[in-house]
Amino acid sequence: MISLDNFYALIIGISNYQLIPKLPLTVCRDAQDIYNLLINPLACGYSTDNVQFLLNEQATLSAFSQSLLDLAQRTTKNSTLLIYFSGYGVQLNKGSSNLNYLLPVDVELTSETTLVQTAISTHQFTEALQKISASKTVIIFDCYHSQDIKSDDLTFKMGLSEQYYNQLKQKQGRVIITSARRNEQSQILPDNSNSLFVKHLLNGLQGEAIATGGIIRILDLFNYVQSKVIGDNEKQRPIIKVEIEENFPLAKSPQKQESKPLSLELPMDEFRYDVFISYRHQLPDKTWVRKTLLPWLEERGFRVCIDYKDFRLGQHLIKEMERAVEQSRYTLSILSPAYLESNFTDLENVLAEHLGLETSQRRLLAIIRTECTPRLGMRSRLMLDMTDDDDFEMNMERLAYELQQPASN
Structure with a gap:
């Protein structure tokens, strides 16, 4: 303490x-x-x-x-x-x-x-x-x-x-x-x-x-x-x-509160998913998202949209990205040097930012998984630092709290 x-x-x-x-x-x-x-x-x-x-x-x-x-x-x-x-x-x-x-x-x-x-x-x-x-x-x-x-x-x-x-x-x-x-x-x-x-x-x-x-x-x-x-x-x-x-x-x-089980009180809105995870499909980002982050969220009842499970086969990739962003209350970007190098992941968070501006809502959240310097538009936001695994549970409780809030500014 x-x-x-x-x-x-x-x-x-x-x-x-x-x-x-x-x-x-x-x-x-x-x-x-x-x-x-x-x-x-x-x-x-x-x-x-x-x-x-x-x-x-x-x-x-x-x-x-x-x-x-x-x-x-x-x-x-x-x-x-x-x-x-x-x-x-x-x-x-x-x-x-x-x-x-x-x-x-x-x-x-x-x-x-x-x-x-x-x-x-x-x-x-x-x-x-x-x-x-x-x-x-x-x-x-x-x-x-x-x-x-x-x-x-x-x-x-x-x-x-x-x-x-x-x-x-x-x-x-x-x-x-x-x-x-x-x-x-x-x-x-x-x-x-x-x-x-x-x-x-x-x-x-x-x-x-x-x-x-x-x-x-x-x-x-x-x-x-x-x-x-x-x-x-x-x-x-x-x-x-x-x-x-x-x-x-x-x-x-x-x-x-660390010993208190999480009780979900999700907003009553039209979103199909609570969160869409935007991440880089290469190690170690891919493993951490799929083996650590995703199970934690799903075990606690969050409706998560993630590409390898929810993108429809045969559809254009960019259209599936758009659908994921529009149908999710939040887009969660997992930031790392590899993430910043990808045009596809950059497109996903730009779509979420633009949608937030159009609807006057807060639609984009970000986690810093590995030390990096995001572009100015991302740096202007308060981001969750998850570079230290010793703080994982504490940070996930903060993330869970935010995901339960309405998508409003």
Whole structure:
């Protein structure tokens, strides 16, 4: 089991603003519940000493700034850091400029001068983050709780700008998550004690998200949360911005999912196959696909399309490739140097990519079986690294989870 001694968190929740309109009490309940779960030794397993918690009156400009400074002093290059902010995050349009701010509990909006003096600009926030050594950082912005706000001659748009999110993620090892898109609100469904986003975030951290080896990894957690939020309310879509080379651990899972048998819950759609395997027909790729990958998938109930069993005799090969791609929810490319040299395998994944663009769906998944450098269109995707056989079961659980998701972006 991984040690979480070098994992840190800063959790901020503000609903009871002193000088501007208050936000729903759910905002603070969300932050409180995230904090409680993080420090629970039977759940996420963070050390209490490593988690800072600022709630309502505690979340002043001074305390917010000091917490960021403390993280800069305590973290190291090997640290993992989670920052969760729930409160007002706003944009102020000034001429051609678009200024972004995080608002502490004691912010004043009587003028642009008081705003600058009492809020944390995203420039200041970015500078503070640059002083933090942690090589893996997750920042969750839950800033979509109300409509735009006005104060005297100033009008603020709710949420931070897309441009800022893109700028903020421009550092290796950084993940930016927002609870909703710019034009959406963070929903609170009837009879729910938490917002929709945090409800599923908490469920994911409590073991509902895939957790191979007893560890919850950041991309697995986000995939779970996003699919559940959209499934409950199509008017809210969480967004992720990443600059990472690995799906790194974020927390312990309270469940030992490695001993839990896989239970298939496949989408109800029109696809004949769950996955079409695209691979190079030469050793060692051929042997690994047919003797290892295929049996594992079929034993667990997946409907797999593979050439030597499902391509019809006497048909044109390219037409059979097209049929396999169209009738499969996903095309799974098994990448290796030999795969990249083949025009036929390249055609298969190009067909899947093009079909995905036409239908606005995610139709192509990729495994790196042997170290190689795919073309740019493939490198832009998150791929599953299966070069190490010691991680086979863990990686196959991740693959199985993805194959059960609807073919949507």
